[in-house]
Amino acid sequence: MDVLDAAKRARSASRNMVGVSGETRNKALLAIADEIDKQKERIKEVNSEDTEQASKTNLATPLIKRLNLNDSKIADLTKGLRDLAKLEDPIGKTLLSKQLDEGLELYKVTCPIGVIGAVFESRPDALVQIATLCLKSGNAIILKGGSEAARTNEFLAGLIRNSIRKFDGIPEDMVQLLETREDLARLLELDEYVDLLIPRGSSELVRFIKKNTTIPVLGHAEGICHEYVDADAALDMAVEICYDAKTQYPAVCNALNTLLVHQDVADAFLSKMGKRYQEAHVELRGDEKTRKILLYAKEAVEEDWSTEHLDLILNVKVVDSLQQAIDHINRYSSHHTDGIVTESEERGRKFLRDVDSAVVLQNASTRFSDGYRFGFGAEVGISTNKIHARGPVGLDGLVTYKYMIVGAGHVVSSYVGKSAKAFNHRNLEKHWDP
Amino acid sequence: MDVLDAAKRARSASRNMVGVSGETRNKALLAIADEIDKQKERIKEVNSEDTEQASKTNLATPLIKRLNLNDSKIADLTKGLRDLAKLEDPIGKTLLSKQLDEGLELYKVTCPIGVIGAVFESRPDALVQIATLCLKSGNAIILKGGSEAARTNEFLAGLIRNSIRKFDGIPEDMVQLLETREDLARLLELDEYVDLLIPRGSSELVRFIKKNTTIPVLGHAEGICHEYVDADAALDMAVEICYDAKTQYPAVCNALNTLLVHQDVADAFLSKMGKRYQEAHVELRGDEKTRKILLYAKEAVEEDWSTEHLDLILNVKVVDSLQQAIDHINRYSSHHTDGIVTESEERGRKFLRDVDSAVVLQNASTRFSDGYRFGFGAEVGISTNKIHARGPVGLDGLVTYKYMIVGAGHVVSSYVGKSAKAFNHRNLEKHWDP
Secondary structure (H helix, E strand, O other), X not given: OOHHHHHHHHHHHHHHHOOOOHHHHHHHHHHHXXXXXXXXXXXXXXXXXXXXXXXXXXXXXXXXXXXXXXHHHHHHHHHHHHHHHHOOOOOOOEEEEEEEEOOEEEEEEEEEOOEEXXXXXXXXXXXXXXXHHHHHOOOEEEEEOOHHHHHHHHHHHHHHHHHHOOOOOOOHHHEEEEOOHHHHHHHOOOOOOOOEEEEEOOHHHHHHHHHOOOOOEOXXXXXXXXXXEOOOOOXXXXXXXXXXXXXXXXXXXXXXXXXXXXXXXXXXXXXXXXXXXHHOOOEEEEOHHHHHHOOOOEEOOHHHHHOOOOOOEEEEEEEOOHHHHHHHHHHHOOOOEEEEEOOOHHHHHHHHHHOOOOEEEEEEOHHHOOOOOOOOOOOOEEEOOOOOOOEEEOHHHHEEEEEEEEEEEEOHHHHOOOOOOOOOOEEOOOOOOO | OOHHHHHHHHHHHHHHHOOOOHHHHHHHHHHHHHHHHHOHHHHHHHHHHHHHHHHHOOOOHHHHHHHOOXXXXXXXXXXXXXXXXXXXXXXXXXXXXXXXXXXXXXXXXXXXXXXXXXXXXXXXHHHHHHHHHHHHOXXXXXXXXXXXXXXXXXXXXXXXXXXXXXXXXXXXXXXXXXXXXXXHHHHOOOOOOOXXXXXXXXXXXXXXXXXXXXXXXXOOOOOOEEEEEOOOOOHHHHHHHHHHHHHOOOOOOOOEEEEEEEHHHHHHHHHHHHHHHHHOOOEEEEOHHHHHHOOOOEEOOHHHHHOOOOXXXXXXXXXXXXXXXXXXXXXXXOOOEEEEEOOOHHHHHHHHHHXXXXXXXXXXXXXXXXXXXOXXXXXXXXXXXXXXXXXXXXXXXXXXXXXXXXXXXXXXXXXXXXXXXXXXXXXXOOOOOO
């Protein structure tokens, strides 16, 4: 499929999607879930062709695991779709309503963004998740999956297209699938047709995309997360939090990457903490002061502080003060998730205020930084952007708003000059009725 | 001043700004207003040096008018500052508060974006407006003004820096001033230090900036606005609206650029409308059907439909249907502001829903698309972005949010596996107390 043609079809489909009711979008979501259940065996067959091919080409085992669609993953997928159908419609919500003057009303109402470009690797379940989040929010979607999952992706995209076109007004062109690296390069140029890119994959992929497009990108390249153990931390609590943040699932973006400790408690805390980390086989890379306390720690080099380890490796640094911890984090953090352990409300609040990250925590593990744990129902991803959506992003990251004005022949010239009418700017508690 | 150095100073200042209370920021705004009043004569002297120089270099008269700071503009400026001080603090607002589980609370709280880059031409009053909007919202600002206003800009930036540094915690480095085109080119590269660019000026300037930076840009390049007169429009109302939209202030982005008319009313409407436009010396450029009705209309060429006229020139087209009008607008509009004149609620709602623009209107002039008329108090600009802020943007376009979590030693491992605790995701009606 020609990429420009796919983008034009998606844009055209997105124009039609704004007229589809939330009820119809939800019915289409349930139809996709039913169809996946019905075709489960066929999905697994097609998927096994991809995984066999991947084994032959010596794809790394974790990647093959991600590629593989088993019964449990398919069950998660269909449950997720049925849950998504139950969530409140993110479209058509009135954010503000105001009378500007007698008979002249202003409404600010949520609407779909338009065309989303999603780029992901390996996981074919991500294709279904992203496409259906876009369906729920009334957006068209251009999907670019990994070539290792080509057969599964094509089958699933076809299944979705076949399921949705039975519903009045939902164009099957709402879902477009691209396959090759060249397709991706071309897609990144099409800022006229694509409103937002959502990459899900390695930090290399995300950085490549951010560098090579003028289309806004929602997501994060890296998760370089910190916990700072303050002078007055409850040390046993600090040990449990830092253990959880590092070891509970080290391969993810919200896992702990660097531990900072106030010098006043460094001896006491690091001795305890070090033992726990040794039991879990965590490799420690410390600064000079850390290595005087934990003799077995390796030396941390400058590069370590800005490297996302995604593994049982942890940087450790002893700091002189809360301010030094904040400065270190603002310099080296990827502005994703950073925490403090302290019993002082005042010092905790200073940290939460001054650390410039999407999620900041006091006395809790960085691993809580997650849309499902936040109760958002569905997660688009975690964003380190400063604009639009920051932190864990639910469906609200896939919508924008427009201003609607209804008058009765109002003209601006009545509001200027000598006998100018005045605006009243009275808040209405009215909802826009589409 | 070295641009990188200026950007680093701004970033550092922005880190300190988060600790400055709303009360202190408001006091600083009032101090700037007082200082402008006090130094009014000196400001006019410095400004007259710029305007004299500009006259010598044969700068166009409208540009010299914009450059000139007279008593009335200075009075508007100080009144604006005192009004801004009265507006609600956009920082520290709790957007959401939730209990995730007993003792584990989540807050979503507004905070400054960080460092804003503002690029503007000619008007030195824009420097004061933008710098003070950033002060109100706790952001640092890097200003790049036009070289024709160099003396005035330098004086005003110095005045602001001198006024704010008297206030506890507000670093004078909050305001940075650049001057040359080379400085701008360098600034556009500094995505590590600048979080958002706000260009105010010609569409050429805005397009140049959008093309040459990876920093997000807030604003619009063009205002190609439409009014569509439907088959069942009240024609006298339509005449008044289309007259106002075109002639009330033709040089601005929300002025009418193209008029679309349903064929059923084309004869009756265009005959009336044409007379009014002739009286106002509006040059009409029509399609074939229009020129059969208005014999004096010039021929519209393809380029006209996508050209922002900013003058008493108007494109006119007769369409077969509401859908054709919507399709024309979605193709040629700059997605800024578009309106319909119709007595049909159903057809009005379809137009408002299907036209993909920041502001859509029924039975009102496009000229209402404006932050002050919307009652936003202060206007950052008008955005045609689909993400972050769309349409007229108030102070909310200069803030982002962060998620703050306060726990009591909570770890994620308690919420997974066999005896997993459950989240309760209970809404709290609590406000974050900074």
